[in-house]
Amino acid sequence: MNRPHASVQHTIGIIGVGEIGKALVEGLRHEGGASPAIFLSPRGTRTAAELSERFEGVQVCADNQEVVDRAEVVILAVRRQDHADALGELKVDDGKTVVSLIAGVSVDALRRNLGTAAPIVRAIPLPAARERRSVTVTTPAHPTVDALFDQLGRSLPVADEEAFNVFSALTGTLTAHYAYLATLTAWATSHGIPAESAERYVRGLFENVGRALNDESRSLDQLAADHETPKGNNERIRTTWFDPGNANALKEALDGLLADLT
Numbered sequence: 108m109n110r111p112h113a114s115v116q117h118t119i120g121i122i123g124v125g126e127i128g129k130a131l132v133e134g135l136r137h138e139g140g141a142s143p144a145i146f147l148s149p150r151g152t153r154t155a156a157e158l159s160e161r162f163e164g165v166q167v168c169a170d171n172q173e174v175v176d177r178a179e180v181v182i183l184a185v186r187r188q189d190h191a192d193a194l195g196e197l198k199v200d201d202g203k204t205v206v207s208l209i210a211g212v213s214v215d216a217l218r219r220n221l222g223t224a225a226p227i228v229r230a231i232p233l234p235a236a237r238e239r240r241s242v243t244v245t246t247p248a249h250p251t252v253d254a255l256f257d258q259l260g261r262s263l264p265v266a267d268e269e270a271f272n273v274f275s276a277l278t279g280t281l282t283a284h285y286a287y288l289a290t291l292t293a294w295a296t297s298h299g300i301p302a303e304s305a306e307r308y309v310r311g312l313f314e315n316v317g318r319a320l321n322d323e324s325r326s327l328d329q330l331a332a333d334h335e336t337p338k339g340n341n342e343r344i345r346t347t348w349f350d351p352g353n354a355n356a357l358k359e360a361l362d363g364l365l366a367d368l369t
Contacts, residue, residue, distance in 0.1 A: 116143065117143060117178075117179040117180045117204070117251060117255075118143045118144045118145070118146065118177065118178045118179045118180070119135070119143065119144075119145045119146070119178055119179075119180050119182065119255075120145075120146040120147075120148075120168075120174035120175060120177060120178025120180070120181045120182065121145065121146070121147050121148065121174070121182045121184055122148040122150065122171050122174055122175075122181065122182065122183050122184060122185060122193065122194070123148060123150050123183065123184035123185035123186075123189075123193070123208075124147050124148060124150060124154045124155040124158070124184070125154070125184060126234060127184055127208060127232055127234065127236075128147070128154075128182070128184040129154050129158060129237075130232070130233075130234050130235075130236045130237040130241075131182065131184075131232060131236055131237075131259065132145055132147070132158050132162065132165060133158075133236075133237040134236040134237045134238070134239050134241070134258075134259040134260075135258070135259070136161075136162045136165070137237065137238065137239050143164075144164045144165075144166065144177075145162075145164060145165045145166070146166055146168050146173070146174045146177045146178050147159065147165065147166065147167050147168065147174070148167075148168060148170070148171050148174050149167060149168065149169065149170065150171070150185070150193065152167075155167045171193065171194070171197055172196075172197055172198065175197055175198070175199055175200075175203065178203070179203065179204065180203070180204045180206060180251060180252070180255065181199065181203055181204070181205050181206065182206045182208065183205065183206065183207045183208060183209055183217075184208045184209075185209060186209075187209050187210055187211050187212055190209050190212060190217075190220070191220060194217075194220055194221060195220060197221060198222075199221050199222075199223040199225050200223070200225065201223060201224040201225050202225065203223070203225045204225065204226050204228070204249065204251050204252065205217075205221070205223070205225050205226065205227045205228070206227075206228050206229075206230050206252055206255075207227060207228070207229050207230070208229075208230055208231070208232065209229075210231075210275050210278075210368060211272075211275070211367065211368045213268055214227045214229060214268065226249055228245055228246070228247060228249045228252045229245065229246050229268065229271055230243055230244065230245045230252065230256065231243060231244045231245075231271075231274060231275055231278055232256060232259065233278070235260065236256075236259040236260060239258065239259050239260050240260045241256070241259050241260040241261075242260060242261050242263050243256035243259065243260065243261070243262050243263060244263045244264075244265055244271060244274040244275075245262055245263065245264050245265070245271075246264065246265050246266070246267060246268055246270070246271040247264070247267075248264035269369075272365055272368045272369050273365060275368050276361050276364045276365040276368060277361075279361075279364050280361075288309050288310075288313060291305075291309050292305045292306045292309050295308075295309075316334075319334075331345075
């Protein structure tokens with residue numbers, strides 16, 4: 108459930124207008140929501156231009172430096188492999204607030220790259236920010252940044268970058284979930300079910316599962332138990348497919364990703 112929040116009072120700049128950058132703009136303008144001006148980098152030109160046309164007060168800048176100069180809160184949403192080239196020549200005034208969405212790049216490394224004493228906060232907003240439903244992990248806690256992400260759902264400040272990297276690794280499981288659903292759909296299709304019908308059913312099945320997650324009075328283990336009949340169909344798939352070997356393989360994959368992020 109979303110917490111009450113105040114409207115964002117700072118101009119915002121976004122460098123790197125990909126899927127997450129787009130979701131942030133859409134969330135800030137969700138259902139006609141007003142916020143101060145939003146300045147976008149020309150990186151991701153087509154998306155930036157489309158957002159500028161859709162929403163009042165959203166402007167595309169000539170270059171990344173103009174984004175920094177015009178915004179009070181600067182959000183860095185470029186890919187890790189591109190960040191050195193994209194940010195290396197920027198001059199960031201110490202009075203700005205920098206929010207880094209770049210996975211695997213520490214605050215210290217980014218500060219060296221930018222050569223600034225400005226506050227730097229790491230964050231992991233999710234695509235659900237566009238509906239103001241994202242739980243966004245941040246570190247360190249910062250009143251301006253946490254208020255921004257409260258407006259887009261809820262901020263979740265964590266103690267340090269070690270904890271932050273664990274959450275970052277968890278985020279890496281998102282597309283595996285979609286691939287799991289696609290595999291279920293393909294299996295049904297292989298047994299003669301029309302692809303459209305199979306996909307509609309799988310989507311509906313897991314949309315209902317997602318709604319159950321809103322009940323925070325029950326742990327995830329309890330939710331699993333409540334949806335399972337002893338010796339029933341769900342128990343059979345869980346115990347024969349998602350066995351200890353499968354669970355350990357997932358944990359090892361997460362450990363490898365965490366090591367890379369650290």
